[in-house]
Amino acid sequence: MVLTVDNDSQKIIAALHNADRIEKYEYIITACQNPVCTCGVVYLYLIPLLTKNGNERHLSPRKVEIDIGKKSLGYQDKKKVPKKNLEFAEFFLNKFDENDFKMLYERHFVIKNKITEEADLDSIDFYFEFDKVEYKGLMYAYNDVLPYGDQLIITLNEMEYIVFDQYCLLPHCSCMDTILSIFSIDKIGRTAEELYVISLKYKKKKWETIEKCSPYLNLNAARSAIESQYPNIYKRFQKRHVKLKTIYSYCKKRHYTPERELQLPKVGRNDPCPCGSGKKYKKCCLMRS
Numbered sequence: 001m002v003l004t005v006d007n008d009s010q011k012i013i014a015a016l017h018n019a020d021r022i023e024k025y026e027y028i029i030t031a032c033q034n035p036v037c038t039c040g041v042v043y044l045y046l047i048p049l050l051t052k053n054g055n056e057r058h059l060s061p062r063k064v065e066i067d068i069g070k071k072s073l074g075y076q077d078k079k080k081v082p083k084k085n086l087e088f089a090e091f092f093l094n095k096f097d098e099n100d101f102k103m104l105y106e107r108h109f110v111i112k113n114k115i116t117e118e119a120d121l122d123s124i125d126f127y128f129e130f131d132k133v134e135y136k137g138l139m140y141a142y143n144d145v146l147p148y149g150d151q152l153i154i155t156l157n158e159m160e161y162i163v164f165d166q167y168c169l170l171p172h173c174s175c176m177d178t179i180l181s182i183f184s185i186d187k188i189g190r191t192a193e194e195l196y197v198i199s200l201k202y203k204k205k206k207w208e209t210i211e212k213c214s215p216y217l218n219l220n221a222a223r224s225a226i227e228s229q230y231p232n233i234y235k236r237f238q239k240r241h242v243k244l245k246t247i248y249s250y251c252k253k254r255h256y257t258p259e260r261e262l263q264l265p266k267v268g269r270n271d272p273c274p275c276g277s278g279k280k281y282k283k284c285c286l287m288r289s
Contacts, residue, residue: 161217
């Protein structure tokens with residue numbers, strides 16, 4: 001393992017066994033500033049640490065780019081990287097084990113989460129399937145649009161699950177609903193299998209089962225876990241819903257021209273509203289048109 005946390009300073013230290021000496025660096029990690037980018041590249045700035053005998057005085061700061069998803073160097077064009085820098089980066093990466101990648105992954109997520117949650121909403125540029133949202137009621141999950149946004153992780157029966165909350169994005173729709181999909185999490189923290197789907201009217205706190213795919217979950221247990229582990233969950237759902245709708249509105253203005261609008265079949269007053277709310281058109285979006 002190359003990376004360790006210093007108990008006193010809590011700084012992350014990289015220790016490299018190089019020939020007959022140990023080179024020690026403090027490293028600073030940064031990441032892509034785009035909230036919706038999932039490139040997975042981290043930028044490591046390695047600052048040499050001085051030992052008592054000054055063995056590292058000859059070392060200069062290093063910069064290494066690593067793609068944590070591919071577990072490889074993250075340079076877009078290695079030909080543009082100076083030879084000595086590239087040789088050091090390859091030497092550095094070859095010393096990594098799974099614990100090093102796990103630490104990088106965790107630090108990367110923390111950084112991207114902060115970037116995401118603090119970003120101005122009008123600066124977030126996500127390309128939605130606009131026609132499907134506008135005319136077929138396509139919903140998006142919070143973490144589909146903001147992959148590094150705050151996650152809803154619950155613990156139930158000593159197992160961890162991730163909850164994806166999906167919403168209608170139409171700016172003029174007044175629905176206060178979310179579809180909750182509960183997934184298992186595998187040993188390395190990735191989303192595994194969808195186990196339960198719930199319809200929730202978060203304003204009325206009305207929960208209904210849509211699909212049950214696991215004998216280990218039921219509606220009452222899932223609701224109890226979510227409510228107890230997130231005491232402000234209903235306000236949180238509303239805040240996340242409004243946030244996604246705001247992002248969608250900005251992106252729609254930038255990217256979408258409804259060229260197909262006149263070619264689409266008309267929606268009758270008593271037909272289901274195309275926004276996906278489940279109400280009749282006359283009692284939903286028609287009232288605001």
